[in-house]
Amino acid sequence: MPLLENPIGIFDSGVGGLSVLRAMREQMPNESMVYFGDQGHVPYGPRSMEQIQKFSEGITRFLLEQNSKLIVVACNTASAAALKYLRGRFPEVPFVGMEPAVKPAAEITKTGKVGVLATPATFQGALYASVVERFGAGVEFFQHACPGLVSQIEKGELESNATRAILEDALLPMLEKNIDTVVLGCTHYPFVIPLIERIVGAHVRVIDPAPSVARQVKRLLEVSVNLNQTSESQRVRFYTSADPASMKSLLPLLLGTDGEVEAVTWKDDQVTL
Incomplete structure (x- = not known):
C-alpha cells in the first residue's frame, strides 16, 4: 500500500484521544486512522515516567506494524x-503530541487569570513548566488535577452528578x-465541555486543544506530501487493551458513530493481537 494511503496512528491511555480523532476526521476527511486506547492501563x-515510556514504546511499535505513516500521541x-x-x-517517525494550550490562553485572557485542568503527571512534567515559562x-x-474525572469519562458519565461534583470542586x-x-x-x-460551560458561564472561554493538533497533523502531511486527498471514504480501526465491548459502547456517545473494536493483549511490554 502506498504511503499516501497508509493510516494515521493515534493512541491514548483510554478514550480521551477520541476527542483528537474527532477533530482530525473533520479536517482530513480522506485519511484512514488506527486508534489505540490502552484502557488496560488507564x-x-x-x-511513573518510565512506565509511561514503556507503554508508549510498545504502542508505537504496534501502530507501526499497522503501517501508520504518522503517530499522534493523543494523551497529555x-x-x-x-x-x-x-x-x-x-x-524516522513523525510524531505529533499534546501541549497544554497555555499560549492561546495567555493571548486571549483579559483578567490575566487562567484555570488549567490536567493530570498530575502533566503538571509535574517539564513540558508544562516550559510552556508556562515561555508564554505565561x-x-x-x-x-x-480533577481526580476521578478520567474514570468518569471512561464510563461514559459525561453529565452525572458525580462528574459535575468533580468539576465544580475544580x-x-x-x-x-x-x-x-x-x-x-x-x-x-x-467530552465534558458542555458541562464545564454550564458551570463557568458564558463569560469564560474554554480552550479545546484538539482542533489545533489536527491542524498540525494536516500541515505535516502536506509538507511531506503524504496527505490523502482522494475521494475514498476514511476507515477507522479501533483497538483496546481492555474489553472491546466497553469501548464500542462509548463510540456513539463520544464520536457520534459506531465502529468495530478489536482487543489486544500486553505481553513482555509488547502489544499483540
Whole structure:
C-alpha cells in the first residue's frame, strides 16, 4: 500500500484521544486512522515516567506494524512523559503530541487569570513548566488535577452528578479568583465541555486543544506530501487493551458513530493481537 494511503496512528491511555480523532476526521476527511486506547492501563496520570515510556514504546511499535505513516500521541500525560523519548527511539517517525494550550490562553485572557485542568503527571512534567515559562508571563495560572474525572469519562458519565461534583470542586474556586479562560490539559476533558460551560458561564472561554493538533497533523502531511486527498471514504480501526465491548459502547456517545473494536493483549511490554 502506498504511503499516501497508509493510516494515521493515534493512541491514548483510554478514550480521551477520541476527542483528537474527532477533530482530525473533520479536517482530513480522506485519511484512514488506527486508534489505540490502552484502557488496560488507564489512567496514566498517577504512573511513573518510565512506565509511561514503556507503554508508549510498545504502542508505537504496534501502530507501526499497522503501517501508520504518522503517530499522534493523543494523551497529555504520555506527551509529557514520553514524546521526547519516542522521538529518540524512532527518529524516522513523525510524531505529533499534546501541549497544554497555555499560549492561546495567555493571548486571549483579559483578567490575566487562567484555570488549567490536567493530570498530575502533566503538571509535574517539564513540558508544562516550559510552556508556562515561555508564554505565561504576566498571567496567573490556577491548576487542578480533577481526580476521578478520567474514570468518569471512561464510563461514559459525561453529565452525572458525580462528574459535575468533580468539576465544580475544580472550577468554583477558580471562578472566585476571576478566571476568564479554562485550558483543558487532558484529551478526555473536551467530552465534558458542555458541562464545564454550564458551570463557568458564558463569560469564560474554554480552550479545546484538539482542533489545533489536527491542524498540525494536516500541515505535516502536506509538507511531506503524504496527505490523502482522494475521494475514498476514511476507515477507522479501533483497538483496546481492555474489553472491546466497553469501548464500542462509548463510540456513539463520544464520536457520534459506531465502529468495530478489536482487543489486544500486553505481553513482555509488547502489544499483540
